[in-house]
Amino acid sequence: MRYRLEYIALIFVKWVANLLPERLSRSVGAALGASVWFVWRSRRAIATDNIRWAFSEPSDVVDPQAIAAETFRNLGRTAFEILRLGRTHHDELLRRIDGGEAARWLEWAHHQGRGALLVSGHFGNWELLGAWIRAMGYPVDFVVKPVRNPLVDRLYNECRAAMDVGIIHTQVATKGILRSLQAKRFVAILADQHAGAEGIDVRFFGRPASTPRGPAVLALKFGCPLMSGVLERLDGGRFIAHVDGPVEHSPTGDPEADVRTITQELARRLETHIRRTPSQWLWTHRRWRDS
Numbered sequence: 524m525r526y527r528l529e530y531i532a533l534i535f536v537k538w539v540a541n542l543l544p545e546r547l548s549r550s551v552g553a554a555l556g557a558s559v560w561f562v563w564r565s566r567r568a569i570a571t572d573n574i575r576w577a578f579s580e581p582s583d584v585v586d587p588q589a590i591a592a593e594t595f596r597n598l599g600r601t602a603f604e605i606l607r608l609g610r611t612h613h614d615e616l617l618r619r620i621d622g623g624e625a626a627r628w629l630e631w632a633h634h635q636g637r638g639a640l641l642v643s644g645h646f647g648n649w650e651l652l653g654a655w656i657r658a659m660g661y662p663v664d665f666v667v668k669p670v671r672n673p674l675v676d677r678l679y680n681e682c683r684a685a686m687d688v689g690i691i692h693t694q695v696a697t698k699g700i701l702r703s704l705q706a707k708r709f710v711a712i713l714a715d716q717h718a719g720a721e722g723i724d725v726r727f728f729g730r731p732a733s734t735p736r737g738p739a740v741l742a743l744k745f746g747c748p749l750m751s752g753v754l755e756r757l758d759g760g761r762f763i764a765h766v767d768g769p770v771e772h773s774p775t776g777d778p779e780a781d782v783r784t785i786t787q788e789l790a791r792r793l794e795t796h797i798r799r800t801p802s803q804w805l806w807t808h809r810r811w812r813d814s
Contacts, residue, residue: 530674537606537678548607549600549760556599560592570594570806577728578801585801593802597756601648608650609685613658620655625752625766629709632748632769633661638704639748642738644715644793645805647762652754653711654686655764663709664689666696696737704747714738715793715805717812723779725787728794730811739785742772749785751792756803767792 536555540548560567570591578585604611622629632639641656643649656663665688670676680690691699691710703710714735722733742749752766772785797804 526672526674529672530678533606533675533678536602540603540606541610545607545760548603552599552601552603553596554599556595556597556602557592559599560595566807567591567595569809573806573808573810574801576730576811579729590802591806594804594806597647597803598805598807600756601650604648605650605679605682608654608682611654611686613654613686616651616655616658619761620651620658620754621757621761621763622655622659623763625764626659628750628752628766628768629656629659629661632709632750633707635748636707637745637747638707639709639750640700640704640738640742641709641711641766642714642749642751642789643711643753644713644797645808646715646753646793646796647756647800647803648754649713650683651762652752652764653683653688655754655762656709656711657687661709662689662706663711664691664699664703666691666693666700666710666712668693697741700741701745704745712738714789715810716808717810719812723783723786725783725790727790727810732790732811734786734790736782736786738789739772739782742770742785743774743778743781751789753793753796755796755800765796 539551543551571587574585574587574590643652653663653665665683667690669692670679683690689703689708691703700710714737718733718735723736724731725734727734738749749770749772750766750768751770752764754762754764756762770785770788772781774781
């Protein structure tokens with residue numbers, strides 16, 4: 524019953540998101556995110572504490588409360604944009620997203636002929652990043668962890684499918700990624716959440732953080748280009764895509780050290796983007812844990 528109620532509520536939100544003009548829809552999403560910030564005290568506390576820890580140096584002049592509040596508003600905008608994917612055409616994405624240097628890196632990776640891994644995080648609008656890659660004309664698959672509620676999970680996947688973005692479930696990730704790379708597709712992976720005992724500890728904002736080792740392991744195993752990138756939100760419903768160049772990874776003979784080196788570089792790149800616009804990252808997640 525709970526799953527059905529959640530699904531019905533999300534269907535209603537999707538209906539509202541698609542009924543309203545794009546600009547107003549985005550504003551309503553931000554307002555909804557602000558209301559969640561006000562009500563959800565536990566996540567508000569997590570976000571504020573995370574920001575305070577991350578920007579603890581005397582040179583860091585930030586307002587944790589203000590950043591956390593904007594984080595929730597960004598999540599609201601992002602949710603409404605995802606639910607509108609069914610009526611968002613590729614041409615519209617190309618108008619709203621400034622590709623620039625990012626587009627050139629995508630072209631370079633595509634011409635390598637081995638597929639490519641693109642590691643990103645919960646920053647800006649991560650779902651639109653994959654949709655933009657597809658709009659640029661490149662086949663792309665997203666590695667996704669199923670939502671606990673299967674009805675909600677199906678709805679999100681329908682939104683992704685509307686933009687012709689493929690889905691690889693985490694339960695069969697290795698096989699699915701191998702098939703995608705063999706088909707010379709891009710594979711987008713979100714690798715910025717706590718990975719527990721299966722992850723590898725690297726420095727993230729100056730503190731050890733268990734981080735998914737999968738992208739590094741896959742790049743070493745398959746020898747495909749490994750890049751990172753985010754989609755940064757600008758004003759007025761516009762974005763700018765940042766795709767960093769390939770991570771160079773020559774095997775040293777010590778697989779664990781190689782994985783750590785690559786994973787650390789990916790974490791460093793993401794941290795750079797977050798420091799530029801901290802309110803666009805998902806601070807509500809318990810990123811730093813002992814296990």
